[in-house]
Amino acid sequence: MRIILISLSLLISTFTFSQEDSIFLRKIYNEALTKGNAYEDLRSLCKDIGARVTGSAEAEMAVQWGKRKMESYGFDKVYLQEIQVPHWERGTTEAGWIRLTNGELIKVNLLALGGSIGTSGLMKGEVIGFNTLEELKNANKKEIEGKIVFINQHMDEQQIVTFRAYGGCYAIRGYGAIEAGHLGAKAVIIRSLGLPIDEHPHTGSMSYADSVSKIPAAALSTLDADKLANVLKNESAEFILEMDCRDYPDVTSYNVIGEMTGSEKPNNIITFGGHLDSWDTGEGAHDDGAGIAHTLEAMRILKELDYKPKNTLRLVFFMNEENGNRGGKGYAEWAKGQKHENHILALESDRGGFSPRGFHIDGTEEQLKILRSYSEIFRPYELHVFDKGFGGVDISPLKEQFEGIPLVGFVPDSQRYFDFHHAPSDVFENVNKRELELGCAAIASVLYLFDLAL
Amino acid sequence: MRIILISLSLLISTFTFSQEDSIFLRKIYNEALTKGNAYEDLRSLCKDIGARVTGSAEAEMAVQWGKRKMESYGFDKVYLQEIQVPHWERGTTEAGWIRLTNGELIKVNLLALGGSIGTSGLMKGEVIGFNTLEELKNANKKEIEGKIVFINQHMDEQQIVTFRAYGGCYAIRGYGAIEAGHLGAKAVIIRSLGLPIDEHPHTGSMSYADSVSKIPAAALSTLDADKLANVLKNESAEFILEMDCRDYPDVTSYNVIGEMTGSEKPNNIITFGGHLDSWDTGEGAHDDGAGIAHTLEAMRILKELDYKPKNTLRLVFFMNEENGNRGGKGYAEWAKGQKHENHILALESDRGGFSPRGFHIDGTEEQLKILRSYSEIFRPYELHVFDKGFGGVDISPLKEQFEGIPLVGFVPDSQRYFDFHHAPSDVFENVNKRELELGCAAIASVLYLFDLAL
Numbered sequence: 001m002r003i004i005l006i007s008l009s010l011l012i013s014t015f016t017f018s019q020e021d022s023i024f025l026r027k028i029y030n031e032a033l034t035k036g037n038a039y040e041d042l043r044s045l046c047k048d049i050g051a052r053v054t055g056s057a058e059a060e061m062a063v064q065w066g067k068r069k070m071e072s073y074g075f076d077k078v079y080l081q082e083i084q085v086p087h088w089e090r091g092t093t094e095a096g097w098i099r100l101t102n103g104e105l106i107k108v109n110l111l112a113l114g115g116s117i118g119t120s121g122l123m124k125g126e127v128i129g130f131n132t133l134e135e136l137k138n139a140n141k142k143e144i145e146g147k148i149v150f151i152n153q154h155m156d157e158q159q160i161v162t163f164r165a166y167g168g169c170y171a172i173r174g175y176g177a178i179e180a181g182h183l184g185a186k187a188v189i190i191r192s193l194g195l196p197i198d199e200h201p202h203t204g205s206m207s208y209a210d211s212v213s214k215i216p217a218a219a220l221s222t223l224d225a226d227k228l229a230n231v232l233k234n235e236s237a238e239f240i241l242e243m244d245c246r247d248y249p250d251v252t253s254y255n256v257i258g259e260m261t262g263s264e265k266p267n268n269i270i271t272f273g274g275h276l277d278s279w280d281t282g283e284g285a286h287d288d289g290a291g292i293a294h295t296l297e298a299m300r301i302l303k304e305l306d307y308k309p310k311n312t313l314r315l316v317f318f319m320n321e322e323n324g325n326r327g328g329k330g331y332a333e334w335a336k337g338q339k340h341e342n343h344i345l346a347l348e349s350d351r352g353g354f355s356p357r358g359f360h361i362d363g364t365e366e367q368l369k370i371l372r373s374y375s376e377i378f379r380p381y382e383l384h385v386f387d388k389g390f391g392g393v394d395i396s397p398l399k400e401q402f403e404g405i406p407l408v409g410f411v412p413d414s415q416r417y418f419d420f421h422h423a424p425s426d427v428f429e430n431v432n433k434r435e436l437e438l439g440c441a442a443i444a445s446v447l448y449l450f451d452l453a454l
Numbered sequence: 455m456r457i458i459l460i461s462l463s464l465l466i467s468t469f470t471f472s473q474e475d476s477i478f479l480r481k482i483y484n485e486a487l488t489k490g491n492a493y494e495d496l497r498s499l500c501k502d503i504g505a506r507v508t509g510s511a512e513a514e515m516a517v518q519w520g521k522r523k524m525e526s527y528g529f530d531k532v533y534l535q536e537i538q539v540p541h542w543e544r545g546t547t548e549a550g551w552i553r554l555t556n557g558e559l560i561k562v563n564l565l566a567l568g569g570s571i572g573t574s575g576l577m578k579g580e581v582i583g584f585n586t587l588e589e590l591k592n593a594n595k596k597e598i599e600g601k602i603v604f605i606n607q608h609m610d611e612q613q614i615v616t617f618r619a620y621g622g623c624y625a626i627r628g629y630g631a632i633e634a635g636h637l638g639a640k641a642v643i644i645r646s647l648g649l650p651i652d653e654h655p656h657t658g659s660m661s662y663a664d665s666v667s668k669i670p671a672a673a674l675s676t677l678d679a680d681k682l683a684n685v686l687k688n689e690s691a692e693f694i695l696e697m698d699c700r701d702y703p704d705v706t707s708y709n710v711i712g713e714m715t716g717s718e719k720p721n722n723i724i725t726f727g728g729h730l731d732s733w734d735t736g737e738g739a740h741d742d743g744a745g746i747a748h749t750l751e752a753m754r755i756l757k758e759l760d761y762k763p764k765n766t767l768r769l770v771f772f773m774n775e776e777n778g779n780r781g782g783k784g785y786a787e788w789a790k791g792q793k794h795e796n797h798i799l800a801l802e803s804d805r806g807g808f809s810p811r812g813f814h815i816d817g818t819e820e821q822l823k824i825l826r827s828y829s830e831i832f833r834p835y836e837l838h839v840f841d842k843g844f845g846g847v848d849i850s851p852l853k854e855q856f857e858g859i860p861l862v863g864f865v866p867d868s869q870r871y872f873d874f875h876h877a878p879s880d881v882f883e884n885v886n887k888r889e890l891e892l893g894c895a896a897i898a899s900v901l902y903l904f905d906l907a908l
Contacts, residue, residue: 033611157487160835160892196887355809355867357836381614382811382867384838413809413836413867415888433650434869438614 055087348392360389802846814843
């Protein structure tokens with residue numbers, strides 16, 4: 001009897017969509033694949049604007065770009081939400097060398113971590129190497145004082161989903177400067193959080209603690225990290241570093257917002273988007289130009305197909321995901337505290353522009369069941385991941401403000417993401433047109449299905 | 455009652471693997487992802503050998519390369535199977551121009567189709583354009599006689615699986631010269647069978663008919679096809695073409711074969727492999743260097759993990775898939791007619807080195823059920839396609855020789871395949887290391903599971 005019940009519930013959840021829905025999804029995909037704007041929009045964001053770290057001229061131009069794009073697509077409302085954002089600049093000098101005991105110099109490719117202080121001219125120090133952050137934490141202060149700490153922790157290649165490998169290494173970048181500074185190091189250099197062995201260093205956010213002196217922090221390319229690790233197997237080495245990156249006072253910036261007003265329940269808000277800022281290297285093509293292009297195109301397609309949403313669909317280009325999430329936090333506080341809105345679902349694309357696999361949901365079992373009921377209608381489009389999981393950094397503050405809101409994360413194939421993430425190679429040329437377009441269609445489709453269901 | 459039966463059979467088929475199997479698959483994946491040779495093997499095939507069209511010096515070097523590789527991995531037996539293969543060469547001259555009515559010349563990127571005759575010096579003729587092969591077939595002979603036919607048929611971007619779009623266009627390349635020649639054309643130029651709009655022409659096989667005069671055939675890059683189509687909208691144009699490609703007499707070549715002898719049923723053969731030949735442009739990296747690297751690595755991993763197959767696992771690097779399938783046909787005939795072997799399954803990888811999606815099977819419902827029973831054990835590895843479908847060109851002749859043999863095709867993501875297929879851009883740099891390695895692990899895993907099941 002139990003088996004019968006399971007079977008019936010499977011049948012029911014399998015057929016919650018109609019033929020009309022299937023036809024509409026096919027229209028969405030056809031529009032994305034044959035008359036899509038996403039690839040050209042992404043090209044424009046990458047090439048006409050470029051890298052757009054929070055507080056930079058490019059970030060402000062990206063705000064204008066985003067607003068104009070939304071206006072050009074004729075959404076019902078387009079406006080900016082003002083926020084205060086951090087302003088860190090890499091500066092003009094950034095260079096590092098390994099000096100061997102025989103005096104030979106090996107130039108390395110490195111990037112200051114985002115938020116790092118500079119070196120105030122040329123900094124030199126003996127290198128002390130650690131394989132993991134744990135090893136460093138357990139080290140003796142005497143061994144470390146006055147030295148430059150090198151953490152050579154590798155991302156775990158055995159992880160099938162590369163984000164898990166990233167999660168396992170995140171702390172070396174986030175907290176390496178605190179741990180090394182705490183033990184008296186004068187600087188910390190880490191192995192880049194990237195999977196390939198290549199010449200591209202990967203930057204990213206880092207933290208300081210009030211109780212610990214700030215020290216400069218940089219990431220070496222994986223190739224150079226291997227070189228340095230090899231040197232340290234046989235001899236001691238000195239590291240020479242100069243970086244003039246620094247913080248500036250906060251500046252005013254904006255989330256860019258566009259809406260299609262709900263025809264039945266306009267006060268019910270479905271927020272979706274990506275983040276407009278990027279790191280200041282490469283072009284922020286996958287991270288998160290792809291998310292911007294995905295979600296902009298998803299709303300353009302729904303409008304182009306003359307879809308009238310029941311609930312209000314609100315597209316948000318968030319500012320400052322990379323180093324502060326002021327856009328995400330500011331948006332959630334504004335929506336709840338100032339606007340007293342009713343938010344029913346949020347969706348984010350911030351895992352790159354690769355071939356779609358499905359969606360994750362951060363929500364209840366019931367909400368997961370709704371997502372899972374879409375697996376059949378998405379089968380022709382090769383989506384198969386409909387699981388619990390993380391929604392996204394930008395939308396995560398909504399959870400604190402709106403109890404029970406489901407957060408949905410778009411899940412593309414993850415294999416190539418950490419080839420490009422926060423690296424000079426995150427450029428438009430490394431995004432595939434069809435893979436990007438299929439992501440747009442998947443997102444437009446799931447927004448349509450959720451709008452019907454909620 | 456029927457529902458109960460369905461549920462029970464689902465439960466049974468879901469749990470045909472043991473925890474031991476799960477652990478072994480994890481070992482296979484770990485070996486592929488952390489100690490794999492596939493990426494370096496593919497680099498070597500692409501860079502130390504290069505493009506390797508049947509009959510070329512490179513194809514013969516690839517045979518030696520393959521035999522040495524298999525020997526270096528210590529398989530139980532390594533040997534060559536002699537076959538006779540066609541020998542066509544592109545020659546040294548290959549160039550084309552559009553001449554406008556005002557005399558202006560537009561140089562185009564083109565490639566002779568494989569097997570085409572040359573032009574015997576400079577050939578000129580008025581262009582007559584068609585949107586599809588069907589349009590050409592319905593045209594009037596008088597309009598076409600003495601002209602150069604241009605077929606601008608686009609691959610259908612609406613297809614989610616790109617191989618379907620390819621299938622829909624295959625005939626313009628395969629039979630365009632016959633149809634155009636039949637109507638008196640002096641040459642045929644086609645839009646390349648590729649999805650992106652770019653400068654790379656895509657070659658590939660073509661046919662002549664005994665009853666129709668042979669005419670030269672070439673493919674324009676999609677960018678140049680668009681240019682020519684635009685010109686023809688407004689004015690007439692001449693096409694100028696020179697190609698000195700030609701056929702030579704058949705030569706001797708080889709399939710390269712390596713075996714792990716079955717411990718229980720050595721006379722039961724499981725054949726698996728890819729094709730060693732490629733077209734003569736690019737490096738044959740995805741087509742089918744990836745298939746060679748996949749299957750070589752799959753057997754290396756099984757041996758490295760000390761797996762003793764019940765049945766004989768036979769790795770075959772087939773020669774001449776691209777223009778004749780002499781390797782595939784010769785292998786099947788030799789296995790049945792000369793060796794009187796018992797073949798129980800065959801598997802092929804010839805869809806590129808992209809992120810794995812699953813497997814297709816060309817077989818009975820019962821055989822499909824076995825494949826489907828693997829879906830749960832592959833879930834952590836993100837495989838989700840376990841459907842009926844095509845096995846592969848090289849293994850397809852086995853079906854005629856061995857009644858009821860299931861043919862299994864490895865199915866990676868198809869979105870980028872027709873960016874590179876038969877084009878100068880099919881080079882090692884366009885293959886991702888992890889995507890390739892995951893394919894090796896998927897193939898080793900499914901061979902292990904089938905070996906246990908059969």
